[in-house]
Structure formats: structure tokens, C-alpha cells
Amino acid sequence: MTTLPPTTFSPDYATARQRFQQSASRLGWRLESYSIGLHGPTGEELEFDVALSHGEVTDKVLVVSSGLHGVEGFFGSAVQVACMEHWLSTEAPSVKCLFLHGLNAYGFAWLRRFDESNVDPNRNFLLPGEHFEGAPDGYQQLDRFLNPRHSPSPWEPFTLKALWLIARYGMPALRQSIAGGQYTFPQGLFFGGKGPSRSQQILREHMPLWLNGCRQVAHLDFHTGLGRFTTHKLLIDYPLSEAQRNWFSHWFGADSFEAIDSAEMAYEARGGFGRWCVSQRLAANYLFACAEFGTYGGIQVLAGLRAENQAHHWGSPQDPSTIRAKRRLMELFCPASPTWRSQCVTSGQRLIEQALQGLLQS
Ligand SMILES: [Zn+2]
Structure with missing residues (x-):
């Protein structure tokens, strides 16, 4: 082929x-x-x-x-x-x-x-019998970190915070809490x-x-x-x-x-x-x-999702920070690398x- x-x-x-x-x-x-x-x-x-x-x-x-x-x-x-x-x-x-x-x-x-x-x-x-409600253990505590309720600022210590959370909770538990799917925070990441x-x-x-x-x-x-x-x-x-x-x-x-x-x-x-x-x-x-x-x-993928979600809800479509966040998301999910x-x-x-x-x- x-x-x-x-x-x-x-x-x-x-x-x-x-x-x-x-x-x-x-x-x-x-x-x-x-x-x-x-x-x-x-x-x-x-x-x-x-x-x-x-x-x-x-x-x-x-x-x-x-x-x-x-x-x-x-x-x-x-x-x-x-x-x-x-x-x-x-x-x-x-x-x-x-x-x-x-x-x-x-x-x-x-x-x-x-x-x-x-x-x-x-x-x-x-599936039938399952309800659109609830969030995995730990999501609520992470909500403020994952879903900031203000427009993007030029510098946010995302990586430092993420590393601190990984050290505290461990990567598997954190991944489950964040990406398992939540039905409680309509503007948040991984909302079902x-x-x-x-x-x-x-x-x-x-x-x-x-x-x-x-x-x-x-x-x-x-x-x-x-x-x-x-x-x-x-x-x-x-x-x-x-x-x-x-x-x-x-x-x-x-x-x-x-x-x-x-x-x-x-x-x-x-x-x-x-x-x-x-x-x-x-x-x-x-x-x-x-x-x-x-x-x-x-961590890079999560940072990109968070930044785009923040810009989407709290920025305006023409803001340079929104445009940057969208471009970044594009690269994270569809790399420009010809090899990739x-x-x-x-x-x-x-x-x-x-x-x-x-x-x-x-
Ligand atoms: Zn996917």
C-alpha cells in the first residue's frame, strides 16, 4: 500500500x-x-x-x-x-x-x-438504567485546577501543578478521576x-x-x-x-x-x-x-485540552490566546510531523x- x-x-x-x-x-x-x-x-x-x-x-x-x-x-x-x-x-x-x-x-x-x-x-x-449524573472520586477537588473560570492569562504554572498532583495522587488515580467521565460540571473537561x-x-x-x-x-x-x-x-x-x-x-x-x-x-x-x-x-x-x-x-495533552476549554468558555473567538489554544490543540491531536x-x-x-x-x- x-x-x-x-x-x-x-x-x-x-x-x-x-x-x-x-x-x-x-x-x-x-x-x-x-x-x-x-x-x-x-x-x-x-x-x-x-x-x-x-x-x-x-x-x-x-x-x-x-x-x-x-x-x-x-x-x-x-x-x-x-x-x-x-x-x-x-x-x-x-x-x-x-x-x-x-x-x-x-x-x-x-x-x-x-x-x-x-x-x-x-x-x-x-446504557439504559445509567444516569447522566455524578463525577469520579476526586474530580470535584480537581475542578478548579482543570476548569479555571476566567480568561486565559499568559503564564499559568500548569505543569508544576500537574506534577504536584501526580506526586500526590499517582498517575493512574489521577487519570481515572480526570478522564473517567463526569456529569456534574457542564463547562468542565470530560463532561458526558x-x-x-x-x-x-x-x-x-x-x-x-x-x-x-x-x-x-x-x-x-x-x-x-x-x-x-x-x-x-x-x-x-x-x-x-x-x-x-x-x-x-x-x-x-x-x-x-x-x-x-x-x-x-x-x-x-x-x-x-x-x-x-x-x-x-x-x-x-x-x-x-x-x-x-x-x-x-x-500532561501536554491535558494542558492543551484545559487551555482550549478555558479559552472557549472564557475568552472570545478572536483573542490571540484563543487562536493559540486552538492551534495547539490541533498539533496535539493531529501533529504536523510528516513522519507521524x-x-x-x-x-x-x-x-x-x-x-x-x-x-x-x-
Ligand atoms: Zn478520542
Whole structure:
């Protein structure tokens, strides 16, 4: 498979969307768009796009989704477009494909992880009987540090404070408290919302139609910002059955994934997209993994998220500090490094090919 030049990465949401639609329509795939009723920085309409192939094998479906975490969509979109362009020059997969582009179009367009209601979409997919309330132990004590309620100032001793907190509580406990998902502080980081988000509602309504008649699904949801630079891991936020564990091992390799019950799992989050998809009974076998690509260190990423969230709520869009915070977030979740871009897109394409092979053989 050819390595794509960094230009495959779109400079903004509108371009990413256009490229996605162009590649899908050149493949003859069916396109659908769902408006979230909002606009981007240049007045463009914000929509979540869906492309569906016809496929000869329709009881098995490959699902590839991007942009659940807004700004992370630049990478996921580049992988989706690279795959479609590759198939245009070779051969399209016989397995039916469902590509979901820009699940959080607002965050994608406005360079945020969170959506139009400050919701972290990957904390919003609670299951029946779970409630949109509460926060992990320790979040309340960290609230003032994580979510300052004033406009950004030029110098804030973030790293020092973060290191002090790590020394005091330890990294695993801190990560769990901060990133586990909270439903109490609506302007805070990792807020899971007060009810199902717009994109969850769209997915709930349409996934059964898109996946109608399928028996086996392999779903890769692309993310960035966790793990070492250029490396990747499949993260699984639901307990795996023996059969699912075997599929992951055979399709992607025994070291390729971390399940929720494994010792290395970074942290356990509430309201994950994967666990929700698997619980919807959309297919007899629904295999989901979050394909997570590493960029920068955890403290840098957290500092970037905090600064952008602070600027978003307490600064104005034209402030140099807001523009700086957005640019920084972009770099943290989609590094400009040509090495990162080409290696990660190639790895992403390989995961998709492995999933297709696996589906064909299962
Ligand atoms: Zn993510």
C-alpha cells in the first residue's frame, strides 16, 4: 500500500468533508448527510456524513468512524479518504462498508474535542438504567485546577501543578478521576452531558437501517492523543467474550489490543461509544475497537485540552490566546510531523485491511 503525502490531511472541516464525499461518490457509494443545525467558523453548515458501499457480501459490514472527538477527525478523515482513494486505484472491498465521517462535526469545525454542548461524545453513550449524573472520586477537588473560570492569562504554572498532583495522587488515580467521565460540571473537561447528544440520537435512529440484515460487524473508531508518538493500540471498552478475543488476536495480532479487563488499560471511562454499539443488538457479532494513535505525552495533552476549554468558555473567538489554544490543540491531536502523518495513516489503512480480511474469513 502506498504511503500518502501529508497533503492528504485536510486543513479544515469543510475541506475534509468535501474530500470524503468526493472519494465516496467516485466509488459509487451512497451518501447521506445529517445536519446538526449549526454552522462552522466560515458559515459552513455542520453535518455528519455517511457513506455506504453496496458490497457483494452484505451480511458482514466494516464500519469506520471518525471525528467522535471533533479535532481528532482530521486524522480519522485522512485515513478514510486514503482507503477510499486506494480502493479507487485498485479494487473496492467485496464486504459492505459503512463510513461515518465527523461524528462530532462541531468539534471538528471549531477545533475542539467536545461538541456544541461541551459534551465529550465518548462519555455520552450511557446504557439504559445509567444516569447522566455524578463525577469520579476526586474530580470535584480537581475542578478548579482543570476548569479555571476566567480568561486565559499568559503564564499559568500548569505543569508544576500537574506534577504536584501526580506526586500526590499517582498517575493512574489521577487519570481515572480526570478522564473517567463526569456529569456534574457542564463547562468542565470530560463532561458526558445531561442526556443523549444529537449525534447519539442520529446513530440510534439510523444504525439499525444501515446495518439491516448483517450478521457480523467489525467497527474501527479512529482516535488520537493517547499513547506514544506514532504508535497505536486497539482499545476495547466492553468485556470481551472468548470468541471476540480470538478474533482480535487472529485479525490484528495478540499484542494489538487492550480490553477493559486487562491490567494495562489506561483508565475506565463511562458512556463509551463502543460499549453502546455492542449493546444495541445490531448484529449477532459486533466487534468494536477504538483505534487510538499516540501523539504527545499525557500532561501536554491535558494542558492543551484545559487551555482550549478555558479559552472557549472564557475568552472570545478572536483573542490571540484563543487562536493559540486552538492551534495547539490541533498539533496535539493531529501533529504536523510528516513522519507521524504518513506512518499513522499507513497503520490506519493496515488496520482496515486486516478487519476486511478478518470479516471475509469469519
Ligand atoms: Zn478520542
